[in-house]
Every structure is written in structure tokens, then in C-alpha cells.
Amino acid sequence: MGEDQQVRAPQSGIGAGGVALWSKPQTRWRICIDFGTATSKASAWRTHPSPTADYLKPLPLGAMAGGSKPFLLDSALLIDKGSVWFGPAAIKRARELGGKADLLRSFKTFLAAGDLDEALALKLRRSADPTATYTHRDAILMYLAYLLDIVDRTAQADPDLAAEAGKTPLRFAHPMWRRGLASTAVVARLFDEAAFIRERLAIHFPDPDSIPHVMLHAALREARNAPSFGRMQAAIFEAHAAAAAHFSFTSHNPHPILIFDMGAGTTDLTAFESGGIRSADASMTEIDESRRTLSLACDEVDLILLNMVVDKAKFAKDSASRRRLWYALSPAMRAAKEVLFTEKAVELQFEGNQIILRYKDVAANPRFKAFRAAIEASYTECLEFVSRRAAASGHDTIDILLAGGGSSLPFIQEMAQRTRPTAARIRKVRVASIVPDWAYDPSFGEDFVKSFPQMAIAIGGAVARVPVAE
Ligand SMILES: Nc1ncnc2c1ncn2[C@@H]1O[C@H](COP(=O)(O)OP(=O)(O)OP(=O)(O)O)[C@@H](O)[C@H]1O
Numbered sequence: 108m109g110e111d112q113q114v115r116a117p118q119s120g121i122g123a124g125g126v127a128l129w130s131k132p133q134t135r136w137r138i139c140i141d142f143g144t145a146t147s148k149a150s151a152w153r154t155h156p157s158p159t160a161d162y163l164k165p166l167p168l169g170a171m172a173g174g175s176k177p178f179l180l181d182s183a184l185l186i187d188k189g190s191v192w193f194g195p196a197a198i199k200r201a202r203e204l205g206g207k208a209d210l211l212r213s214f215k216t217f218l219a220a221g222d223l224d225e226a227l228a229l230k231l232r233r234s235a236d237p238t239a240t241y242t243h244r245d246a247i248l249m250y251l252a253y254l255l256d257i258v259d260r261t262a263q264a265d266p267d268l269a270a271e272a273g274k275t276p277l278r279f280a281h282p283m284w285r286r287g288l289a290s291t292a293v294v295a296r297l298f299d300e301a302a303f304i305r306e307r308l309a310i311h312f313p314d315p316d317s318i319p320h321v322m323l324h325a326a327l328r329e330a331r332n333a334p335s336f337g338r339m340q341a342a343i344f345e346a347h348a349a350a351a352a353h354f355s356f357t358s359h360n361p362h363p364i365l366i367f368d369m370g371a372g373t374t375d376l377t378a379f380e381s382g383g384i385r386s387a388d389a390s391m392t393e394i395d396e397s398r399r400t401l402s403l404a405c406d407e408v409d410l411i412l413l414n415m416v417v418d419k420a421k422f423a424k425d426s427a428s429r430r431r432l433w434y435a436l437s438p439a440m441r442a443a444k445e446v447l448f449t450e451k452a453v454e455l456q457f458e459g460n461q462i463i464l465r466y467k468d469v470a471a472n473p474r475f476k477a478f479r480a481a482i483e484a485s486y487t488e489c490l491e492f493v494s495r496r497a498a499a500s501g502h503d504t505i506d507i508l509l510a511g512g513g514s515s516l517p518f519i520q521e522m523a524q525r526t527r528p529t530a531a532r533i534r535k536v537r538v539a540s541i542v543p544d545w546a547y548d549p550s551f552g553e554d555f556v557k558s559f560p561q562m563a564i565a566i567g568g569a570v571a572r573v574p575v576a577e
């Protein structure tokens with residue numbers, strides 16, 4: 108069998124256990140897709156020892172989809188009676204409908220369920236799917252098909268990537284939803300089915316404001332029996348990818364490093380031994396058993412804020428107006444949180460009413476305090492574990508790297524600055540800067556630095572040398 112056929116195997120090259128089954132791409136670039144709970148990101152990489160815009164291409168998926176942040180593609184769907192809306196168009200449509208539509212977001216967290224098959228087979232909540240026809244699995248598949256389409260079209264628009272658009276091997280970043288790697292095989296299969304749906308609906312996706320249900324239902328049905336090759340070559344743990352984005356391009360990192368990546372749905376932690384991370388091609392030595400995933404992250408903060416807003420909104424007296432308020436404000440909470448934590452207050456509007464949320468009230472809220480305490484307890488526990496290992500190998504310093512959108516939250520940065528391990532030998536805990544120096548190169552574009560904490564996972568995922576069982 109020729110190599111070409113090998114590459115065109117009927118399904119993605121990840122078997123149970125996440126083991127890469129094929130690795131002979133005929134292409135120069137590879138792309139890592141970070142299907143995020145809040146926003147999806149992707150980056151291309153063509154092996155080279157330094158990160159220049161000629162070899163590292165963070166893909167502007169948001170710009171391609173007409174979103175407001177060039178590198179961030181909203182992970183959102185809106186299902187109305189006639190069709191499904193995708194990404195930024197779904198958010199725009201939800202805004203137009205005010206409190207009448209329940210925007211579907213954070214569907215990536217369906218993959219975190221204990222019984223994955225059962226969770227994926229569940230019907231979507233009725234308020235988000237007025238047709239009562241789609242399952243959790245369908246929602247993920249429809250979005251992944253759209254995401255693959257945007258990725259390939261963004262590659263097509265880049266002169267260096269255009270020749271390989273649609274052929275480049277792909278990787279995806281994942282949290283540790285459960286022990287073992289069975290879920291990465293499930294996700295690879297979802298990408299295969301999504302690739303089929305994308306091919307089927309290719310002529311509709313270029314203007315993906317919405318796609319009629321009848322087409323989606325047919326494509327979903329067929330994809331189940333005839334998945335295409337989703338080009339997935341490997342899967343990488345998100346915190347590992349975040350580390351690779353930072354340390355692949357530094358000359359030497361002498362100390363053990365703890366990585367804390369807080370996204371919208373999960374917070375992922377891991378640690379690497381000193382000296383292991385050196386260049387794009389050097390292998391990184393992860394400290395055994397340091398990986399952790401918590402299902403507590405920025406979405407929990409948004410939920411706390413939303414509950415506080417609804418409690419404050421005395422003008423919303425009956426359950427119908429409270430529901431409208433909930434649907435109308437829930438898509439706005441991510442941006443509202445970003446303002447609240449920098450400005451210490453945020454103002455929200457609903458049907459002519461104004462609601463002001465102040466940071467001091469949030470800080471005193473019992474559920475917010477419990478959230479902070481839980482995050483800090485997990486962080487401390489991981490820091491203690493890494494410190495003991497580091498001290499036993501003779502180190503006196505630990506580096507901390509924060510990544511993900513949550514790393515911008517002031518209380519997360521304070522936690523990293525303040526928390527010290529008990530191991531007497533560890534005298535220094537140094538918090539690395541969230542954005543590495545090379546990212547400030549203007550050739551990456553001015554929005555790149557702002558989105559770097561969120562982009563780090565896609566970048567590192569593309570750059571990292573992934574061990575066979577990653
Ligand atoms: N400057 C900021 N201040 C506060 N929060 C921010 C800021 N920038 C981004 N965020 C929050 O970060 C979250 C998104 O982060 P990120 O893109 O890393 O998550 P994700 O990859 O979608 O989620 P996950 O990795 O859990 O699947 C959102 O809740 C967003 O509001």
C-alpha cells in the first residue's frame with residue numbers, strides 16, 4: 108500500500124488509548140485545533156526552530172467567520188424552527204431575538220460526562236432545540252463540521268498554507284476528562300463524522316449564517332455510517348500544549364514548571380521536569396501523575412454572575428420575564444465578566460432596565476468564595492506535589508505558567524504570586540509572564556498578544572512533539 112493510501116485511511120489515526128496509528132504526512136504543515144468550551148482556536152506550524160510568522164501561523168478563525176475577535180471563534184449554535192446558526196452568526200441571531208432564544212454554548216462539556224455514550228445520546232434541552240430532534244452528539248458534530256470548514260477556509264486564504272488547505276494533518280487539544288484516554292478516540296471519531304458532514308454541506312458553509320434542518324438531519328444520519336477521514340493525527344493534553352507554546356522557543360528552562368490553564372469549561376494542570384523543554388523538537392519530560400483536570404473554570408464564574416444579576420433584577424417579577432432575562436443576558440456574561448474584573452463594576456441593560464454588578468459584591472458572594480477556595484485548593488495540592496518531587500531532585504525553584512482566558516483574572520494571578528509550597532527546600536516560586544517575548548513580533552498582528560493566553564494551547568499543540576500515547 109502506498110503512503111498516499113495510508114494517509115487516506117478511512118478514519119482518523121487515533122485508536123483507543125489515543126495512540127497515533129499513522130504518521131507519514133506528505134505535507135509540510137500541521138494544524139492543531141483547540142475546540143474550546145467558549146471559543147475555538149487553531150494554529151499551523153511548519154517545523155522550524157524559531158517562532159516566526161513564516162513558520163508559525165495562528166489562524167484568524169474569528170475573522171474568517173465574521174466575529175469580533177480575529178483569533179477566537181465562538182463555540183456557539185442557535186437552533187430555531189427552520190435552521191441552525193453557527194458561531195458569531197448564532198450569537199448575533201440570539202441578540203436579535205432578545206430573551207426569546209436559548210443560545211447553545213459550552214456544549215464541549217457534554218464530553219465530560221461519566222457515561223459518555225449515554226450523555227452524547229441525550230436530547231438537547233428543549234429550550235435550546237425547539238425542534239426536539241437533536242442530541243448532544245449532533246450539536247458537537249454540527250459545530251465541529253463548521254469548525255473544520257472555517258479552519259480549511261482560513262488556511263486557503265493564507266498564501267503559504269493554501270496549497271495544503273484541506274490536506275494538512277490535524278491534531279486536537281483535550282482535557283483529561285477521565286482516567287485513561289478512551290475519550291480521545293471518541294473525539295477523533297466525532298471529527299471523522301464531522302468531516303463527512305462538512306463535505307456534504309460544503310456549498311452551504313461558505314455563508315454559514317444558517318443551514319436548514321432537513322440538510323443537517325440527512326448529513327448527520329449518513330455520517331454515522333460513513334465517516335470521512337477527519338485527518339486527525341494526534342491528540343494533546345491542553346496544559347501540555349500551553350507549556351509547549353512557551354518553552355519550545357526558549358533556550359533552556361532549568362527549573363520544574365507547573366502549568367495552570369484555566370479555560371471556560373475546565374482548568375487543566377500539569378508539570379514538567381527541569382531542563383526537559385528546550386526547542387521545538389526536544390521532548391518535554393512531564394512529571395508522572397501531575398496531570399489534573401477540574402470541571403471548574405470561567406463558566407462557573409459566569410453562572411455566579413448571572414445568578415446575582417437575576418436576583419438583583421427586581422423588575423423581572425414573574426418566571427417568564429426572569430427566563431427572558433436569563434436567555435438575554437447569558438450570552439453577554441463572558442464579556443461582562445472581563446469588564447467587571449478590570450473595571451470593578453459592570454453595567455448591563457435589559458428591556459430598558461439597568462443592572463449594575465460590583466466586584467465587591469461578587470467577592471463577598473458565598474458561591475464565588477467557594478469557587479475560589481476550590482480552585483486554590485487544587486492549585487495548592489498540585490504545587491505541593493510538584494514541589495516535593497522538585498525538592499527530592501535537588502531543586503530550590505519552581506516556575507509557574509498561567510494560560511487560558513482565566514489566567515487574565517486578577518484573583519488567579521494573585522493566587523500564583525501568593526501561594527508558596529511547604530517544602531522547605533523550595534525557596535523561590537517564579538510566575539512566568541503570560542505572553543512570551545516572541546509573541547510581540549508585529550508580524551503576528553496586533554490582536555495576537557491580546558489573545559495569546561487563549562491561543563497558547565493551539566500553538567503549543569501544533570508545535571509540540573507528541574509522544575505516541577499522548
Ligand atoms: N481579560 C479577561 N478577563 C477575564 N476573563 C477572560 C479574559 N479573557 C478571556 N476571558 C475568559 O476566558 C474564557 C475563555 O478562555 P479560553 O478560550 O481559554 O477557554 P476555552 O478554551 O474556550 O475553554 P476550555 O479550555 O475549558 O474548553 C471565557 O470565559 C472568557 O470570558
Ligand SMILES: [Mg+2]
Pocket residue numbers: 141143144345370371511564
Ligand atoms: Mg481551552
